[in-house]
Amino acid sequence: MQSILEISGLTKIYAGGFTALESVDLNITQGEIFALLGPNGAGKTTLIGAVCGLVKPTSGTIKAFGHDLSRDWRPARARIGLVPQELATDMFEAVWRAVSYSRGLFGLAPDAAKIEEILRSLSLWDKRDEQIRNLSGGMKRRVLIAKALAHEPELLFLDEPTAGVDVELRRDMWRLIGKLREGGTTVILTTHYIEEAEEMADRVGIIREGRILMVDEKSAMMARLGRTEALIELAQPLAEIPPVLSAFPLSLTDGGRQLCYRGGDGTGKGKEEVANLTKALVHADIDFTGIDIHESSLEDIFVDLVEERA
Amino acid sequence: MGFNFRGAWSIYTREIMRALRTVFQSILAPVLTTSLYFIVFGAAIGSRMEAVDGVSYGAFIVPGLLLLTLLSESTSNASFGIYMPRFTGTIYELLSAPVGVAETLVGFVGAAATKSLILATIILTTATVFVDYEIAHPVLAIGYIMLVAAAFSLFGFILGIWADSFERLGIIPQLFLVPLTFLGGTFYSIDMLPEPWGTIAMFNPIVYLVNGLRWTFYGSSDVNIWVSFGLTVGFLAICVGVITFIFRTGWRLRS
Numbered sequence: 001m002q003s004i005l006e007i008s009g010l011t012k013i014y015a016g017g018f019t020a021l022e023s024v025d026l027n028i029t030q031g032e033i034f035a036l037l038g039p040n041g042a043g044k045t046t047l048i049g050a051v052c053g054l055v056k057p058t059s060g061t062i063k064a065f066g067h068d069l070s071r072d073w074r075p076a077r078a079r080i081g082l083v084p085q086e087l088a089t090d091m092f093e094a095v096w097r098a099v100s101y102s103r104g105l106f107g108l109a110p111d112a113a114k115i116e117e118i119l120r121s122l123s124l125w126d127k128r129d130e131q132i133r134n135l136s137g138g139m140k141r142r143v144l145i146a147k148a149l150a151h152e153p154e155l156l157f158l159d160e161p162t163a164g165v166d167v168e169l170r171r172d173m174w175r176l177i178g179k180l181r182e183g184g185t186t187v188i189l190t191t192h193y194i195e196e197a198e199e200m201a202d203r204v205g206i207i208r209e210g211r212i213l214m215v216d217e218k219s220a221m222m223a224r225l226g227r228t229e230a231l232i233e234l235a236q237p238l239a240e241i242p243p244v245l246s247a248f249p250l251s252l253t254d255g256g257r258q259l260c261y262r263g264g265d266g267t268g269k270g271k272e273e274v275a276n277l278t279k280a281l282v283h284a285d286i287d288f289t290g291i292d293i294h295e296s297s298l299e300d301i302f303v304d305l306v307e308e309r310a
Numbered sequence: 311m312g313f314n315f316r317g318a319w320s321i322y323t324r325e326i327m328r329a330l331r332t333v334f335q336s337i338l339a340p341v342l343t344t345s346l347y348f349i350v351f352g353a354a355i356g357s358r359m360e361a362v363d364g365v366s367y368g369a370f371i372v373p374g375l376l377l378l379t380l381l382s383e384s385t386s387n388a389s390f391g392i393y394m395p396r397f398t399g400t401i402y403e404l405l406s407a408p409v410g411v412a413e414t415l416v417g418f419v420g421a422a423a424t425k426s427l428i429l430a431t432i433i434l435t436t437a438t439v440f441v442d443y444e445i446a447h448p449v450l451a452i453g454y455i456m457l458v459a460a461a462f463s464l465f466g467f468i469l470g471i472w473a474d475s476f477e478r479l480g481i482i483p484q485l486f487l488v489p490l491t492f493l494g495g496t497f498y499s500i501d502m503l504p505e506p507w508g509t510i511a512m513f514n515p516i517v518y519l520v521n522g523l524r525w526t527f528y529g530s531s532d533v534n535i536w537v538s539f540g541l542t543v544g545f546l547a548i549c550v551g552v553i554t555f556i557f558r559t560g561w562r563l564r565s
Contacts, residue, residue, distance in 0.1 A: 014565065049565070052406040056564045074314070074408040082406045088399030092331060104320030105407045147403070 002030045004155060004186055005051065010060035012046050012210075020046040022210040024060070028155075028188060033181055035197035035218075036190045037302055038207035044190040045085060047207070048157045052082045064155065078106055081153030085160040087140045089147070091133035095124055098132060099146045106151035118146050121176065138169045145176070156180065158189040162196060174200055194302055206302060221301065228270020228295055230261040230277070235287035244284045248277050259288070270295070317409040321417025322424075325391050329425050336387070336425060337432070340379050344433050347375050348440040351497065356441065362499050363530045368441035373523040374496030376433055377458065380426050381491055381516070384459050385483050388422035388466030393479055396471070396562075405564065411557040415464070415550075422463035423456070430455050443527065451526035457542050458519060464549035471562045490516045495524075500532040515541060 005028035012021040021043045028034055038044050049055035051062055053073065062069040064076040089098060099115050119125045122142040127135060132143055141161070148156060158177075162170040170193075177187055177200055191197055197204055198218070205215040214221070237256035249263040261277060264270020274293055281288060329336040348368070356368035363370070395401040404414070437443065445451050473479040494516030500508055511517055512533070522538030525531040531538070556563065 052402075054402055054405050054564060056560045074410070077406060077408040080406070082402065084399070084402050086399050088402060090398070090400055097327070101320050101324050102403060104316045105403065105409065107314045107316045107408055109316065 035201035228264035325421030389470035
């Protein structure tokens with residue numbers, strides 16, 4: 001697929017000396033949904049700000065749609081949309097007017113049908129004449145999304161789009177992002193909710209202290225770093241792991257009353273091994289009363305990665 | 311992609327709409343204040359004052375009062391226009407859009423200057439109710455009013471970017487512009503001042519602006535009229551230069 005955003009050696013050091021980004025390299029391909037995960041202060045918003053013109057990079061290059069953003073920023077910015085993390089909008093403006101303003105600001109002719117389509121897709125049509133200050137927090141966030149979509153961007157940044165919103169809006173937003181993907185829009189989102197990335201992203205990048213730790217296909221990352229964990233409750237405690245079980249990656253917990261398996265690779269191999277383990281336990285005449293088995297989630301992988309590199 | 315006309319127009323119309331939303335503060339309040347000056351100094355006291363340079367006192371103060379409103383309103387409108395997006399965080403949209411210094415100036419400064427020109431029209435019309443005056447060089451007067459409105463809207467735009475609090479936003483207009491305008495010959499001719507105040511007054515740049523506008527009204531001035539025009543144009547050019555520098559470096563706009 002064609003690369004529409006190429007970030008190379010991007011570094012941002014703020015006036016106080018804080019390094020927010022350090023030699024970040026990142027390529028985004030057309031039509032993908034890319035989730036940027038990282039703890040607070042990792043540099044996610046700075047990275048988005050550097051691409052969108054809010055932050056002046058200290059060094060490095062950013063190319064969007066083939067245009068170098070330090071020189072040829074106009075045509076590139078016209079194709080990029082941003083939904084910021086903060087609910088920043090003119091609170092005294094009516095919804096329709098605010099969204100129309102955004103379209104004009106990006107150089108597009110007024111298009112009432114398009115604005116209506118966007119407002120309807122975000123359940124804002126009934127609120128079109130309301131002043132934004134009269135809307136709920138969730139509705140205000142929808143307005144920000146509508147404003148970002150008003151100029152029909154090909155690349156959309158969503159900075160923590162579901163922070164502080166209710167479950168219903170979060171699901172609505174996921175559906176909207178799905179529709180945008182179907183329409184060919186490339187989406188880059190930052191989130192604290194790993195579930196969100198797991199649900200929607202094609203690729204995931206993990207950033208910590210201004211450095212990209214890993215970028216990979218979500219499925220490949222889970223296959224490579226995923227694990228199966230099984231907790232087997234034993235009928236009688238064990239003092240040590242019997243030699244017949246030495247082939248399995250096991251440990252004893254809870255004073256020998258629990259046998260803990262951690263293995264596999266995220267492809268289902270772990271489940272097979274757990275099945276073989278239970279057979280081995282039966283053959284060895286080791287009685288057990290329960291099994292709790294689960295595959296590691298993207299969240300587990302994220303936490304492992306971030307803690308491992310800390 | 312060259313100049314983003316629609317982007318500039320969007321900013322311009324939004325700023326004008328904002329003024330219409332706050333019509334009392336933007337239009338009626340300054341017109342009322344200036345009308346009070348005309349009533350007190352023009353109609354009430356002015357009728358008992360001697361003519362200045364052959365112009366009745368009530369008519370003499372019209373250009374100065376008009377300039378007082380032009381300076382303060384142009385400065386505050388433009389400074390507020392750019393400060394509010396910075397304060398509320400909506401500046402993100404402007405910075406991420408394909409608009410540069412030219413579109414931003416046409417939008418914000420153009421709207422602030424337009425509001426000032428609307429005010430000037432209303433004030434000059436209102437003044438006819440209280441005092442008799444004629445404009446000797448109407449075309450030059452309109453041109454000069456536009457020049458001053460543009461220059462001080464640019465100045466206000468710089469203030470709005472410089473200010474990091476509402477207090478700072480008001481410091482320059484209230485502590486410098488208004489006093490300098492009052493002392494800049496709005497209510498008197500510099501010739502009327504005793505020495506050394508007459509000489510000291512010549513260091514006040516507003517003296518040249520007031521006299522420039524007064525010349526377009528009555529054809530008489532305390533200072534060389536070309537110096538007045540030159541200073542106004544020079545001030546405008548400096549402001550454009552400063553704003554261009556601000557956008558190139560991202561000072562106070564981009565982190």
